[in-house]
Amino acid sequence: MAGKTALVLGATGLVGKALVNQLLRQEDYNSVTCLVRRPLSLSDFPDPLQKLKPVVIDFDHFQDYQGYFSVDHVFCCLGTTIKQAGSKAAFRRVDFEFVHIAAQLARAQRAEGFVWISSVGADAKSQNFYLKVKGELENAIMRMPQLAHAAAVRPSLLLGERHESRYLEGIGQKLAPLYSPLLCGPLAKYKPVTAEQVASQMIALQPE
Known part of the structure; x- marks a missing residue:
């Protein structure tokens, strides 16, 4: 029986890297x-079975790469911060427009599932x-007709080491062991989670 095919956007981020490595092991x-x-650092992605297929693209012409969305499962880990992006408009371009386009391309190519990080x-x-x-992105994607199976993960503070420095996130990570045990019941959704946990959840949300 043939295995499944996956497409990952945002493979160099904290969750993206964990996700790709989990997919390579599955x-x-x-x-x-x-x-x-830009080219991946292949040392970050052990791939003894040679499943990994990195493709460098120009995200300013995202729509031109529609053919790559002809896979079983699409995983979108794209995301930035306003500080990194440089403006609210630039942030929205990455966190809303690119992800929304990805969902549209997944629908056009009839991918079986589309999962993204909210x-x-x-x-x-x-x-x-x-x-x-x-929230606007969630509404836009979930209301999209003929997108076979769409699901969002909603993580709180992400635990793990990033290439770039995020000051407030760094403080949160240091304090996480102190406040995390206090987040119970309705507050449990605010507990910090590891990138590996989020990646596992994304895989689990894809259809069988």
Whole structure:
């Protein structure tokens, strides 16, 4: 029986890297294509079975790469911060527009499943710009007709080492062992999670 094929966007990020490595280890998947801005550091992705297929693309012409979405499962880990992006408009371009285009391309190529990273507290009516954009994206994708199977993961603070420095996130990670045990019941969704946990959840949300 042929294995599944996967497409990953955002493979160099904290969750993306964990996700790709989990997919490479899973027997269910025989091909993992990654669309990236620059060549991957292959030492970060042990691939004894040669499943990994990195492809450098120009995200300013994202629509031109529709053919790569002809896979079973699409995983979208694209995301940035306003500080990194440089402006709210640039942030929205990555966290809303690129992810929304990815969902449209997955639909056009009839991918069986599309899973992306949102955020705990995502709400299109939020006064917080970050959460508002995440909420608007959820609404846009979940209302998209003929997208076979779409699902979002909503992580809280992500635990793990990033290549880039995120000051507030760094403080949160240091304090996490102190406050995490206090987050119970309705507050449990705010518990910090590891990139590996989020990646596992993304895989589990894809259809069989």
